[in-house]
Structures are given as C-alpha cells and as structure tokens.
C-alpha cells in the first residue's frame with residue numbers, strides 16, 4: 001500500500017514544499033484547507049493544475065482548526081499513516097495584536113488534534129511544527145532539545161503549550177508524536193509580511209523603479225535563518241526515525257536584519273543606505289534575543305544538515321522577486 005500522509009497548513013510555505021517532497025517519494029497526500037474568500041492557493045497551483053496529481057495523488061478537505069467534528073471525520077476517513085500538523089497563525093509580530101486567536105489556533109488546536117489522534121485506530125505518526133520562539137529569551141546559547149522554554153510573545157507561549165502537550169501525549173498515551181523545533185526558515189514562497197520576503201521584494205521593486213524606499217523596524221534583530229526546503233526534509237526524517245523524539249532544526253548561525261538588507265541590495269547592485277528608513281512602529285513589544293539553534297541531535301540521529309547558505313538563500317529570494325515583478 002502506498003504511504004498516506006495528511007498535512008494541516010498545506011497551503012502555507014512549508015505545507016507546499018512538504019507536499020512536493022512527499023509526492024516525489026510516492027506518497028498519497030491529503031491536505032486540510034480552510035474556507036477563504038479566494039481560491040488562489042498560489043503555492044499549490046502548479047499541483048492543482050496537473051491532472052496526473054490533483055485528484056489522484058493529492059486531495060484537499062475543508063476544515064478549520066477549530067472545527068473538531070470535521071477534523072475528526074476527515075482523519076477517520078483518510079486514516080493517514082503520517083500526520084504533519086503545520087497549520088496555525090504563524091506571524092510572531094502579529095501575535096501581539098491578535099493573541100487570543102493565535103493561542104486558539106496554535107495552542108488549543110494542537111491539543112484538539114492530539115485528542116483526535118489519540119482515539120484513531122492504527123496509531124498514526126504525528127509531527128508538530130514547533131518553533132524556536134518557545135525559547136524566547138533563553139538562558140543558553142545555542143539552544144537544543146533540552147533548553148528550558150522562556151517564550152517572549154503570545155506566539156511563543158502558544159507554541160510552548162502545544163510543544164509540551166505533544167510531549168505529554170507521547171509519554172502518557174504512547175503516541176508517536178514529535179516536535180520539530182525549527183528556527184526561522186525562508187524561501188521565495190515565504191509570506192509577504194515576513195521581514196526576509198519584505199526586504200527581498202523591496203530591493204527588487206526599488207531596482208525596477210516601482211518603489212522608492214523600504215521602511216523597517218529593528219535592523220539589529222538577529223535570527224538563525226535557513227531554507228524552508230531543508231526544514232521540510234527534517235519533518236519527514238523525524239517521522240521515519242525508529243522512536244518518537246523532538247529535534248531542533250537550525251543552521252547554527254546568527255544573521256541580522258541588516259545582513260538580509262545588505263545581501264538583497266547587493267544582489268540588485270544598489271546601496272541600501274539610500275533607501276532604508278527606520279520606523280519605531282515596526283518594532284516588536286518584546287524582541288527575543290540570541291535565538292540560534294544547535295542541530296547536533298538531528299545530524300547525529302537523522303543525518304540532517306542545512307544545505308543552503310544564507311547568502312544563496314537571499315540571492316534566490318531576491319531574484320525570484322525580480323522575475324515576478326518584471327512579469
């Protein structure tokens with residue numbers, strides 16, 4: 001029987017790359033989508049438009065994360081061997097503006113899904129998309145799977161709750177449930193309101209004469225930025241491992257927002273100083289510090305390593321924006 005996977009958040013950056021990875025491995029993939037007023041789902045369009053894939057190897061089901069009855073019905077019908085739970089409100093800055101819905105969709109929804117999985121026959125394996133934001137302002141640098149949680153945002157608190165619940169359900173009910181604690185990961189498919197994409201898009205737009213300036217918050221903010229395609233490979237490897245465990249996926253390297261600016265503007269041959277304006281309205285109420293991961297366990301047990309350099313990633317993202325805008 002072919003491998004059968006179900007993905008929540010299939011229309012997102014990671015969901016779309018994970019779908020491609022699983023289809024390439026011969027999986028049948030079921031995705032959960034929520035009802036929106038547009039049907040664009042641009043990250044999956046190339047798969048929908050392929051009659052050899054959509055309706056044959058790839059299937060979509062409507063359900064919102066707060067709709068337990070529908071989620072339960074879909075999971076009982078599909079009976080996946082692997083569940084990748086990626087859906088949620090994924091923007092850290094925005095979580096300060098919409099904390100209740102962030103916690104509902106990220107924390108409670110994960111618990112809801114664990115409860116459904118607990119009742120399913122066949123014990124499917126489950127991956128939960130945790131985040132480095134659970135560490136917030138960590139006592140230890142770099143962080144690993146044993147680092148205590150100290151979240152500094154509503155998003156980080158919600159992810160910390162969900163991550164710990166995955167651990168509790170693994171220990172208490174014997175679920176094959178795992179957390180991938182991923183650090184920031186980007187790609188040309190990153191949401192447009194994330195800083196990496198915003199910078200790459202602005203550099204391309206200014207180069208083409210479509211925009212005049214780029215307004216940013218804290219240029220010194222640092223993160224461990226990697227390539228989303230490396231991280232979805234880590235998700236799959238997590239569920240192929242013999243025992244259910246948590247893994248940190250990270251590059252182990254710090255880069256600042258200023259580094260993204262320098263790399264993106266260098267790619268289009270412009271001096272960023274002439275175009276950047278700082279605005280305190282873009283500062284976060286609390287900015288986590290020193291978030292950088294130690295992926296040694298993932299390397300040792302899964303053979304996982306980040307394969308893309310920071311410069312190559314920003315170059316690819318900037319060139320993708322140039323191509324899209326020129327079109």
Ligand code: NAP
Pocket residue numbers: 008009010011012013014015032033034036063064065066085086087088089090091105129130131132182183184185186191
């Ligand atoms: P993303 O592009 O924002 O995708 C989020 C997905 O969740 C989308 O498919 C979205 O659907 C879906 N979703 C949101 N609310 C929903 C709801 N109420 N019901 C059903 N679906 C809902 O995020 P991503 O970058 O792919 O990240 C995937 C996961 O990894 C997220 O949980 C994120 O928090 C976590 N994570 C990401 C990073 C990173 O750097 N990318 C780092 C650490 C952890 P729509 O398309 O309809 O909006």
